[in-house]
């Protein structure tokens with residue numbers, strides 16, 4: 001059974017491992033080997049630990065971490081869903097994305113906007129996201145990276161969640 005938990009600073013190494021393996025396993029082919037190499041460089045631990053502690057959730061199956069989600073509208077780094085390659089295609093990415101959406105709904109957000117890797121556009125589109133535009137990220141000393149901006153309204157889902165709560169309350 002899959003469960004989702006909030007990451008701590010102690011998870012930084014495992015988060016970075018999943019992040020790098022997912023990129024190596026799924027982004028190569030869409031992006032050049034040079035960009036993939038730049039992307040999968042180890043980062044400064046302190047900066048990364050804070051990012052992990054604040055924004056990352058981990059999907060765990062039988063005590064094994066199998067995927068991560070990170071939503072941080074302030075940063076270009078580590079945003080999105082990343083799944084261990086051997087677990088891709090088993091519904092874990094969808095579960096993490098829905099978890100992220102529910103978190104935003106509980107914070108009163110009515111839409112979610114993501115900057116996603118080009119290889120992942122069909123996944124997000126399949127889960128209700130619409131394409132807005134492409135953007136180019138210019139990280140100093142690195143090659144330009146093209147991303148897609150995608151958006152999804154959380155309004156209907158939010159209303160459905162509220163109805164469910166009302167039904168549960170009236171049944172109690």
Ligand SMILES: CC(C)(COP(=O)(O)OP(=O)(O)OC[C@H]1O[C@@H](n2cnc3c(N)ncnc32)[C@H](O)[C@@H]1OP(=O)(O)O)[C@@H](O)C(=O)NCCC(=O)NCCS
Pocket residue numbers: 022023026027079080081082083084087088089090091092093094095115116117119120122123126127
């Ligand atoms: C993209 C990624 C997160 C998808 O996660 P996943 O666990 O493999 O996807 P899931 O098994 O949860 O798929 C959920 C649904 O999306 C669909 N889907 C997944 N990939 C798809 C694709 N490329 N095209 C169309 N539909 C896709 C599945 O068929 C499934 O549909 P269903 O719910 O109707 O059965 C994963 O492949 C990954 O980690 N990729 C590398 C890292 C990356 O680029 N992440 C995105 C960063 S923004």
